Each structure stands twice: as C-alpha cells, then as structure tokens.
Amino acid sequence: MIRRQALTLVFTVSCLVIASSQLGAQPKPAPELDYAFYKARVEPIFLRKKPAHTRCVVCHSESNNFLKLQPRPQGAKGWTDEQSRQNYEAVSKLVTPGQPMVSRLLMHPLAPEGGGDVFHSGGRQFESTKDPDWKTIAAWVNGATLSGPKKN
Numbered sequence: 001m002i003r004r005q006a007l008t009l010v011f012t013v014s015c016l017v018i019a020s021s022q023l024g025a026q027p028k029p030a031p032e033l034d035y036a037f038y039k040a041r042v043e044p045i046f047l048r049k050k051p052a053h054t055r056c057v058v059c060h061s062e063s064n065n066f067l068k069l070q071p072r073p074q075g076a077k078g079w080t081d082e083q084s085r086q087n088y089e090a091v092s093k094l095v096t097p098g099q100p101m102v103s104r105l106l107m108h109p110l111a112p113e114g115g116g117d118v119f120h121s122g123g124r125q126f127e128s129t130k131d132p133d134w135k136t137i138a139a140w141v142n143g144a145t146l147s148g149p150k151k152n
C-alpha cells in the first residue's frame with residue numbers, strides 16, 4: 001500500500017516537472033510577415049538596380065526556381081495589388097519568420113564572406129548584412145510593420 005502511494009507520488013511529481021519544463025521551453029511565437037511593409041519596402045528592392053548587378057526581377061519573373069515573381073503588366077513600373085499579393089505569397093515561402101540568417105531569400109543572394117550561400121547565379125547582390133536592402137528584408141522577416149519600431 002505504501003509502495004503504491006509512493007509510486008503515485010513519484011508519478012505526479014514527474015508529471016509536474018515535465019509540464020513545467022515544457023512551459024519554460026516554449027519558443028517565442030514567430031512574427032507575422034506584414035503585407036503593407038512588404039509592398040512598400042521589400043518589393044521595390046526586386047525592381048531596383050544595384051551597381052554592377054542585374055535587377056532581381058529580370059531573372060526572377062516567371063523563373064523556374066522558387067523565387068518566382070509575377071510578370072508585370074506591359075509598360076507598368078510595378079505590380080498590381082493582386083500580383084503583389086501573389087509575390088508576397090511566393091516570397092513568404094522563402095523566409096523563416098523571425099530568423100533572417102536561415103531565410104533563403106536573404107542567404108542566397110548574400111556574399112559568402114558576409115555569411116551567405118556559396119553560389120547564386122544572380123551574383124552577390126548583398127555584400128554583407130549591412131547592406132540597407134538586406135536590412136530592410138531582414139526587418140520584414142522579423143515582423144516589422146510600417147508603423148512598428150523596427151521600420152527601416
């Protein structure tokens with residue numbers, strides 16, 4: 001009888017220990033990827049010409065890798081809102097919210113010396129993580145909003 005009570009006690013205590021350790025280990029919820037910030041700050045980067053580089057959109061519209069941007073309407077400077085939504089969906093799949101340094105969108109075009117991938121057919125578009133465009137995308141990945149404190 002005593003042995004049984006002792007076993008019950010051991011069981012209860014271990015349950016409590018496990019429960020509390022899991023509470024403590026709970027990761028921070030991943031930030032939301034804000035669409036307005038994307039449209040205003042991130043998407044223009046795909047259209048912008050960087051010195052000595054081709055614009056992302058030239059290679060990445062209707063491309064057959066995972067960064068697939070919508071073809072722009074003829075003569076238009078940018079995308080329609082519906083297309084931007086589609087771009088947002090596609091681009092969102094290439095990032096890990098809250099973790100710029102494992103996000104493909106940020107690592108692939110980043111020079112290896114700056115911590116990026118070894119090779120990108122589109123070149124080392126970002127020399128380092130100090131590049132202002134790189135920082136803007138990283139802020140978005142970290143949940144920045146247009147009114148938020150992390151805006152760039």
Ligand code: HEC
Pocket residue numbers: 045046053054055056057058059060065066067094104105106108109119120121122123125
């Ligand atoms: C000269 C053409 C070219 C330009 C310009 C270019 N890319 Fe690329 N990019 C490619 C090609 C081709 C691939 C697929 C092969 C590879 O991984 O290198 C690719 C792959 C990628 C990938 C990985 C997609 C996947 O399938 O996982 C990302 C992310 C990316 N590019 C981002 C960018 C960004 C951001 C820019 C602009 C700052 C850019 N690229 C500019 C040609 C280009």
